[in-house]
Amino acid sequence: MSLIEPLEAVIEEFSKFPGIGKKTAYRLAIYLLRRPAKDVTRFTDSVTSLKQKVTFCKRCFNLAEGDYCMVCSGLKRDGSKICVVEDITDVMAIERTHEYDGLYHVLGGVLSPLSGVGPEDIKLYELFNRIREENVKEVILALNPDTEGDTTSMYIVRNLKETDVRISRIARGIPIGGDIEFSDDATISRALKGRITISNE
Amino acid sequence: MIVNSLRLKNFRIHKNSIFNFSEKLNFIVGGNGQGKTTILESIYLICTTKSFKSSSDSELAGFESEGYEVSATVSEKTESDVKVIYLRDEKKKRYLRDSKNITRISDIIGKFPVVLLTPADSEITHGYATERRRLIDSIISQSSELYFEILMDYSKTVKQRAALLNMIREKRLSYLFDELDAWDEKLVKEGMELMKYREKFLTGFNEYVTDAFRQVVELKETPVIRYDSIYVNGYDTPEKFSELLKKNRDKEIYRGVNLYGPHRDEFLFYLNDKLLKSYGSQGQHKTFQVALRFAQFFYLKQILNRTPVFLLDDVFGELDQNRSVKISSFLSEIGQAFITLTDFSNYQSLVSDTGNSCFNIEEGKIRA
Numbered sequence: 001m002s003l004i005e006p007l008e009a010v011i012e013e014f015s016k017f018p019g020i021g022k023k024t025a026y027r028l029a030i031y032l033l034r035r036p037a038k039d040v041t042r043f044t045d046s047v048t049s050l051k052q053k054v055t056f057c058k059r060c061f062n063l064a065e066g067d068y069c070m071v072c073s074g075l076k077r078d079g080s081k082i083c084v085v086e087d088i089t090d091v092m093a094i095e096r097t098h099e100y101d102g103l104y105h106v107l108g109g110v111l112s113p114l115s116g117v118g119p120e121d122i123k124l125y126e127l128f129n130r131i132r133e134e135n136v137k138e139v140i141l142a143l144n145p146d147t148e149g150d151t152t153s154m155y156i157v158r159n160l161k162e163t164d165v166r167i168s169r170i171a172r173g174i175p176i177g178g179d180i181e182f183s184d185d186a187t188i189s190r191a192l193k194g195r196i197t198i199s200n201e
Numbered sequence: 202m203i204v205n206s207l208r209l210k211n212f213r214i215h216k217n218s219i220f221n222f223s224e225k226l227n228f229i230v231g232g233n234g235q236g237k238t239t240i241l242e243s244i245y246l247i248c249t250t251k252s253f254k255s256s257s258d259s260e261l262a263g264f265e266s267e268g269y270e271v272s273a274t275v276s277e278k279t280e281s282d283v284k285v286i287y288l289r290d291e292k293k294k295r296y297l298r299d300s301k302n303i304t305r306i307s308d309i310i311g312k313f314p315v316v317l318l319t320p321a322d323s324e325i326t327h328g329y330a331t332e333r334r335r336l337i338d339s340i341i342s343q344s345s346e347l348y349f350e351i352l353m354d355y356s357k358t359v360k361q362r363a364a365l366l367n368m369i370r371e372k373r374l375s376y377l378f379d380e381l382d383a384w385d386e387k388l389v390k391e392g393m394e395l396m397k398y399r400e401k402f403l404t405g406f407n408e409y410v411t412d413a414f415r416q417v418v419e420l421k422e423t424p425v426i427r428y429d430s431i432y433v434n435g436y437d438t439p440e441k442f443s444e445l446l447k448k449n450r451d452k453e454i455y456r457g458v459n460l461y462g463p464h465r466d467e468f469l470f471y472l473n474d475k476l477l478k479s480y481g482s483q484g485q486h487k488t489f490q491v492a493l494r495f496a497q498f499f500y501l502k503q504i505l506n507r508t509p510v511f512l513l514d515d516v517f518g519e520l521d522q523n524r525s526v527k528i529s530s531f532l533s534e535i536g537q538a539f540i541t542l543t544d545f546s547n548y549q550s551l552v553s554d555t556g557n558s559c560f561n562i563e564e565g566k567i568r569a
Contacts, residue, residue, distance in 0.1 A: 111380060113364035119376050147357040147387070155383035184307055185346035 214565035231562035
């Protein structure tokens with residue numbers, strides 16, 4: 001199918017999006033073409049300002065509008081706790097719970113020599129600096145429990161050995177609302193290994 | 202578990218074949234390339250979702266067909282209908298149990314245990330250590346999901362660490378050494394768990410191998426599998442393992458490979474204290490291969506509390522008739538088995554008296 005150039009360009013751009021194939025890209029482009037001009041302008045403006053106005057927090061590398069993110073500039077946040085996560089989407093997931101009142105640190109990746117990601121490619125030194133400079137008492141590691149996430153956690157723990165901050169890792173095991181009966185064996189085994197004492201403390 | 206009936210549609214050479222099986226021995230007889238092994242392959246597919254011949258699904262589907270369909274009625278405490286459907290257009294395989302789509306592989310593995318003995322097993326006793334590790338890993342994985350998970354994680358760690366070692370060899374940056382410390386810790390933690398599992402497993406499994414020799418092969422030879430690993434050579438704690446890595450760090454960087462850990466483990470087979478690989482005769486190799494599979498059968502039966510289905514592909518051709526008859530009669534007492542043969546004349550007696558069945562296969566069809 002040969003199309004006029006401007007249309008083809010838009011289709012090309014849309015099909016770079018995750019989860020969007022050629023057909024969907026075509027549909028989206030045709031949709032835009034049929035909208036009134038002001039609607040399309042509003043759309044392109046919002047996309048432009050997304051890139052112009054949204055920045056990364058200078059402190060924790062979460063999404064921000066300005067120098068600092070909503071969490072870091074929040075008044076009621078407990079600055080003595082830092083929760084280390086891989087990605088901004090993890091911050092959103094934890095924030096949805098309204099359970100956590102400390103600060104975050106977004107690494108923007110995990111150690112993976114195969115993909116060429118080393119300690120200097122993610123915000124690890126920035127984390128260590130924060131711990132040295134801010135009054136941090138506890139570091140909570142909330143990285144994904146996979147090969148790379150685990151190793152990144154280990155790397156952080158090793159580098160904080162000399163400091164006196166408390167280091168913890170989020171629990172892993174049986175989900176809320178999940179029956180033990182229906183959990184897979186590996187999850188149950190891990191949950192058993194990571195059990196916590198609740199009496200005689 | 203028992204496979205009661207099986208239907209193959211456009212599965213390799215079989216266009217439309219229906220089988221009603223015996224609960225004991227099922228002899229599948231025919232010349233080369235007539236579709237005997239295909240029947241074992243389809244039973245294996247029902248039990249594991251995969252072929253044992255590393256073939257892709259498009260190769261399994263008959264020539265110029267739209268796809269294949271393998272369906273079976275199996276009983277394990279209750280009866281269920283299992284179906285595997287592959288359509289060329291969708292390039293997707295579906296696994297249905299009682300008309301319900303099953304998507305998680307762990308919902309299938311170990312539910313319908315299967316043990317396969319093939320001529321390719323000669324690689325286990327003759328071949329590289331990889332083959333022996335694969336055998337041991339597959340048996341432990343079928344009985345422990347956690348082991349399987351750690352194993353997957355560990356193999357990723359090994360790849361990542363090798364990439365880092367190579368990177369360090371090229372540019373010796375101090376922060377990379379820092380990172381290597383973390384990967385060392387990960388390798389040690391998982392490696393230790395795997396080696397602990399393997400050692401414990403082998404202690405128990407050796408008894409099964411000995412029993413298999415007594416019962417199946419009826420030989421007075423004493424078999425034993427010895428674990429050769431850093432774990433049994435003095436490095437049996439995380440601290441000692443870490444130290445070993447520290448001591449050999451330069452060597453590992455120079456070579457750019459992971460030199461220590463369970464991925465380097467070896468399992469040595471001995472018969473009467475003699476190393477099978479160096480001193481065993483062809484017959485002893487074959488016997489050992491048979492005994493290993495019987496040991497696997499009884500081990501899985503014990504651990505899973507389900508009787509595996511036994512598949513024997515063209516094995517009797519390599520054994521003398523006396524031994525083959527002995528093995529068959531033992532098999533018929535322990536569960537259901539499927540045995541492919543090219544020449545049935547020596548085994549005629551086995552069918553008539555014990556409720557066993559025989560199927561003659563010719564060009565993907567059952568000959569009456």
